[in-house]
Amino acid sequence: MENEKALNRNDDNKLYLLGAYQIGGGIYGAIITLFTLGSITSYSTGKILITFFGVALFLFSVYCGYLLVSRKFLIGLKLSIYNNALQIIGIGAAGYHFKFVSGFFAGITLDLTDDIFVGFGFDFSIISLAFGSSSPLIFMTLNIFAILVLGFVLKMKEKIEVILKSPQNTPVEESTMHNTI
Numbered sequence: 001m002e003n004e005k006a007l008n009r010n011d012d013n014k015l016y017l018l019g020a021y022q023i024g025g026g027i028y029g030a031i032i033t034l035f036t037l038g039s040i041t042s043y044s045t046g047k048i049l050i051t052f053f054g055v056a057l058f059l060f061s062v063y064c065g066y067l068l069v070s071r072k073f074l075i076g077l078k079l080s081i082y083n084n085a086l087q088i089i090g091i092g093a094a095g096y097h098f099k100f101v102s103g104f105f106a107g108i109t110l111d112l113t114d115d116i117f118v119g120f121g122f123d124f125s126i127i128s129l130a131f132g133s134s135s136p137l138i139f140m141t142l143n144i145f146a147i148l149v150l151g152f153v154l155k156m157k158e159k160i161e162v163i164l165k166s167p168q169n170t171p172v173e174e175s176t177m178h179n180t181i
Contacts, residue, residue, distance in 0.1 A: 007073070007163060015156060018149070019068030019076065022083065025103030026061030029125035033058060046131070054100075054127040057086065061102035074164070077157040084150040090128070090141035099128040099141055107143040 033054045064083045067076030083102065090099030105123035110116075113136055121141075130137075 007160065011156065011159070012071075014152075015068050015073055015076075018080070018152070019065040019070075021103055022061045022065030022080065023069065024065075025101075025125045026058040026063075026065060029058035029061070029102050029127065030055050032125065033127055050129045050131065054129055057100055057127060058102055058125070073160050074157070077153050077160065080153045081150065081157070084146050084153060087146040088143050088150065090139070090143070092128070092130070092135070092137045092139045094138075095130060095133045095135055097128055097130045097135065097137055097139070099126065101126050101143060101146070103149075104145045105141075105143050106145040107141055110140045112138040 033051060037048075037051055060079075061083050064076055064080045067073075067079065070076075087101050087103075087105075090101075091097065092099070101123055102125055105121070105126070107121065109119050109121050111119070
């Protein structure tokens with residue numbers, strides 16, 4: 001990749017760090033979620049399915065990170081778009097709620113459960129899922145960190161697509177960008 005439009009070392013390092021971040025956040029989240037199985041007092045099919053759905057989301061994050069670390073940038077970034085989009089908004093009301101964060105959460109929380117509360121919070125690799133529970137929670141979260149990461153992912157994806165469309169790209173360079181997608 002000697003032409004000037006090739007992905008530079010700095011961008012390559014940033015994508016590697018993003019991949020490592022997704023792998024770390026996903027592994028941590030999957031382990032913590034699996035540990036919750038030990039605290040469940042009654043093992044209904046619904047609780048087990050929700051737990052495994054949570055683990056699957058964290059493993060999806062690990063897979064996205066693996067693709068980036070393995071230099072399969074284009075497909076890794078395409079899947080990372082979905083991974084990060086899932087982490088932007090958390091919402092809960094009437095016994096149903098969803099909040100997924102694989103990695104860092106730094107964002108705004110609006111809690112309407114007992115009173116109106118607006119706050120700024122931090123968290124790391126969590127999943128909160130409920131379907132038809134008796135939970136009185138009413139909330140909405142906006143993960144600003146996930147928005148920033150998504151912006152970076154979109155920017156890098158566009159940059160790689162431009163490089164791939166460049167007439168200066170040789171087949172060897174193109175194959176390293178796709179890297180057996």
